[in-house]
Amino acid sequence: MSEQRLQLISHDLCPYVQRAMITLTEKGVGHECIYIDLANKPDWFRAISPLGRVPVLRVGDAVLFESAVICEYLEETTPGRMHPEDPVARAVHRAWIEHASATLAAIAGLYGAPDAEAHGARRRTLQERLAWLERQLGEGPYFAGEPFHLVDAAWAPVFRYLDTFEAIGEPALLDGLERVTTYRRALAARPSVRTAVPEGYPERLRLFLARRESPLGALARAAA
Template structure:
């Protein structure tokens, strides 16, 4: 079996797949796609025109949640709990993580201060809810790294850059999230899911958005 992951340098959903593949010890190739200038062949394998896409012996699988589930079914070192109820709970929190990513996109794309503050408040509320879900263990599910951890590693990576722009208070007074965030950042699979120039690429992307956050940066 040959695995090739169609990637984009900034895509957090690509990072999920990279983290899962790395945690499972699976060999794969990574091909970067310029989403602003998609090659014709990419449109053939990605019906939605998005990354990630995993080519399995040339057969495309698209959408990160589907890719993660496929890897769970076919590769070693399972990252989902064995218990069906726990597994369902984890899937629900993965969906929560996707909603947080949508809110982050709204945060950095907000055109004016009012919209920006609304997005800030929305993110603050979501992380307050997440703080209540955590305990004092290093990972979401205690001492075992799971797919929920793989999902939130890319989420917190955004804040490494956001916090160089301003103090927005989104993660303030969240000790359990702070502990989890530090553990995730130190995890080799998460640190290695992006290229070393990721912070510079993200800052350039944010400046070019023409948003309220862009104005704060310039």
């Protein structure tokens, strides 16, 4: 167990921060959480963050950045395995964490789509990513059955976006994807997932979307 003081530098809407939060909660690791405004990054943050992005985990004097690196560090240094023992299975999980990141990029593409045509094309890209997940998933409830793994912490924030998209009127994205639908439900019920975002998250996300000049932005404004 790490003896050093852990400080997580966060942003209230960041899906990559959620991965670290979920991992910290699953492993019961004490930490301090500091939220920053990414539109107005504090000088102290610029001074320690080479990429200027959250999450950052401070471990004593060391600065860790990139959510995958942070989660792997926590995996290695704290009790409770969240990666499979088998090296091939572990590599498969890491690959699907990458796919979750590509899916988050597709989500950002969707809410940033400048017009209806781009919106349609980007919806299809996102649905293709999710269809790949459908083919990969087993009986559930999680990615690899009953145990909750790091790969599950990586996918949970994907579905949190879909909750808000659907609440503001975007048509469902998971039609016909039964395993993904079951997975989404199981993740939403997990306590570590529920507590990975601050109070008022759905409305904060709606306001973030409402500032986008995009079809999803228009839906978010209309849902006020």
